[in-house]
Amino acid sequence: MAQAKAKTEKCSNTCEKLPLPDVVWAEDMAKLTWALAHPSRVRIVRLLLNRTSCMCGEIVEEMPLAQSTVSQHLKILKETGLVQGEIDGPRICYCINKDAMTKLKKLIAEL
Numbered sequence: 042m043a044q045a046k047a048k049t050e051k052c053s054n055t056c057e058k059l060p061l062p063d064v065v066w067a068e069d070m071a072k073l074t075w076a077l078a079h080p081s082r083v084r085i086v087r088l089l090l091n092r093t094s095c096m097c098g099e100i101v102e103e104m105p106l107a108q109s110t111v112s113q114h115l116k117i118l119k120e121t122g123l124v125q126g127e128i129d130g131p132r133i134c135y136c137i138n139k140d141a142m143t144k145l146k147k148l149i150a151e152l
């Protein structure tokens with residue numbers, strides 16, 4: 042079966058001067074997008090977006106990863122603020138930080 046070749050556009054020869062984003066905007070964008078720079082973290086975020094909250098063990102059941110690996114990814118997501126965790130006895134209940142997700146969506150839209 043023949044595949045259709047994608048039409049590629051050539052780069053423009055004109056040089057348009059666009060303002061650079063301010064440092065804070067760039068740092069926020071880099072921090073939040075770095076949190077999603079690994080496929081497993083993207084899957085964890087997607088899982089949490091579809092639930093109100095989730096224990097680490099429930100996330101491990103959905104992922105083909107060891108519990109320690111999932112915990113490491115959750116730690117990174119928490120450090121960047123996309124995910125928050127609330128202690129529930131001996132376990133931590135994770136959920137999406139809606140404010141951070143809204144901020145990420147806004148930053149991407151401004152890109």
